[in-house]
Amino acid sequence: MIPAVDALLKDIRNKRIAPVYLVHGDEPYYLDRIAEELEKVAVPVAERGFNQFVLFGKDTDVGAVLNYARRYPFMAERQLVLVKEAQQMAGIGDKSAQTLLEDYALNPLSSTILMLCYTKEDGKPGLDERKAWVKAFGAKGKLLGVKKIYDNKVPDWVGEYCREQGVKVSPKACQLLADHIGNDLKRLAGEIDKILINLHVGEEISAATVERLVGISKEYNVFELQKALCQRDVVKANQIVDYFARNPKDNPLVVILAQLFSYFGKVLLVQSSKDQSEKALASLLGVNPFFVKDYLSAARTFPLLKVADIIHAIRRADALSKGIEAPTMHEGDILRELVFSVLH
Template sequence: MPVYLYWGDDTYRLMQAVQQLRDQVLDPHWAAFNYDRLPPESTIAGLNQAMTPPLGSNARLVWLEETTLTQHCPEDLWEEVERTLAQLPPTTHLLLTTSSKPDGRLKSTKILKKTAIVREFSQLAPWDEEGILQQVQREAEQRDLALSPAAAQKLAEAVGNDSRRLAMELEKLALFTAGQQDPISPEQVEALVPASAYNSFQLAGSLRKGNLEQALRILTHLLDHNEPALRILAVLVGQFRTWLWVRLLLDQGERDPKVIAQKAEIGNPNRVYFLQKEVGSLESSALLRMMQQLLQLEYQLKQGQPEREVFQEALIQIVAFLQKGSSSRSRSQTSAAALLGERGTIGPASRSTAT
């Protein structure tokens, strides 16, 4: 009675797992007769099909796609599911998939987590640089593809959290470097992998690291691909505001991730761990000056000044602030508190840039 629950918004990885399961359990000669893929409105029909013995083979796969059983499950429907699970033949593999996170409060979710093989396929957040790099390294290892550390870093920057594109680019690298004894170099990655996955979060990360050359390159890419300047700015303001809040709270001796997440308005407390590492070498005074520069940039953009020129100048100033360092944390904390306000907002103007 194998039952599987696959969930997450990384559609590519989830579909790859479904295909692997299909290849694993079905006889290819009888797959057309023993494989059923059903939409959420056909749950009852799928359960009935799951009770049917396979034709000409020893296994049947019934896939309930985008199931609602872990989000909303009426009592009468769950009674039917429970009855089916109790009598499911050992020759049937029942697969349930959903892009939404299962609601752990539901009875149906609790029972499925106990009886099913559960796998999560959530897409990495674009700000999770460490997680994206680990995903690149893991996928490369699974393909027996050797990447130098610098090449893995460059590939992570190029593809971001797009798992589908990562798989395609790794296949391309494997093809063009077949027979090569040395690990793939960053120069080869740069030559073969266009950096079309650049996003505003990577721009913020480049500024945080003081990498002006990369920041200007990402900005140029975004503007050339018609990304609205105010939308880019909204991401930068939100990211630097979060870094400033975390830095100030750390300076005050706060270490509880939940408290930091609440005060800094961070939706996921697990993100605090990464944020603490990101602001480890930053001064609150430098972050404050960066925020002021971003607010000045917003004013310039809304006044209709040439977006590329004023944006580039702002990035140069921000990196200069990092290089100069800070003079006094205590003075910046007082100024930052006034800027952020009691509720931790930057002000109506900056909020208005968010989409």
């Protein structure tokens, strides 16, 4: 959990409620979680019909939102006005509308809780915290920005999420989920929740559990491909590649290449490190010490120059997958060519 998010959630759970909230960033999981927590405590269940308003940016505008905020609650102490996808509100980019938001944030109605959830959309700039109206939310309430976590932090996030649910999880299970799903935290949380429903009391989430309940093949996954490459097992590596080629939707090439690039990039770091202790390497690679032996084994299998050649081959495969050089080349053939170059 991001410390600032954790602190805000604790304040909300303890009913230390601010009059205005502006949460923003490119990680919708945390924006939704904060909003859900506020919905739980802001207004009693019996009073929500008349005093809780959940709006969506694409269906409203700044003026309408402020009209809701300025009304008084109906036979209740306070009301909640929550705007999801606030970046889509009509007029949100206009100076006049921003001035109205600033004026309200500086003088909020004490009986209203106003929360704007502003999601950074792909290819568009995020919220500028230097703007006066944004600063006003921070001055009189809570302003919080959250960013997507880096891929190498996802296994730690999985472990932390499982611990929050009171369940033990193995390092390999964390890595398997991270490799299969990536840094989509909402989807990760959903998959873990599904696992928990089918888990026996006191049972640990193991790699086998993930393979069984998430639908990851036990024999044919990127973990096993990396292992086959490291062991120079030509037959096994090609069996896995053939499986990937037959099931491209479940095994997209772009994801496989990204994971192989990360793997061999870490092998290169191991080879260039002066300190070869398990603790130092785990810190350098940003991985659980459980996995250090795998990278050490790969570093012994492939000489430094060969690893550099492999990374170059992965980059070439990525270019081919995007139609550069060979616009009609099949994804399975691209991966077969890559595996051949790694093993020969």
